[in-house]
Amino acid sequence: MEFTHKENGPIDIIYLVGELELYSSPFLQEKLDELLAKNRKKTILCLKELAFVDSSGLKLFFEGAKRAKLDSNCYFIFTDINSAIAHVFNLGGFHNLCTIFPRVEDAIKFLEGL
Secondary structure (H helix, E strand, O other), X not given: OEEEEEEEOXXXXXXXXXXXXXXXXXXXXXXXXXXXXXXOOEEEEEEEEEEEEOHHHHHHHHHHHHHHHHOOOOEEEEEOOOHHHHHHHHHHOHHHHOEEEOOHHHHHHHHHOO
């Protein structure tokens, strides 16, 4: 898996490409931890190009969503979820737990309005 990180003011956007699995999850976790250490709490994960996610990736997603639920100043938003990943989210019940927007632009607009 590859990812690119872009800053849009106080908002961090991470574009995921490929497969998020056991070997690549720690790299994304490291990036997310780095952002939190810098007190950057508005994160958007764009899953448009994510082809596959295994249980370690789902755990990472769950922990981010859980952190956002516990901290009212923290936002962990998913966008552009393709049908394969949407199916996994639905099976795992993540669609009820996570904040999801159709497009990155929609999530940015939401976060800018806070």
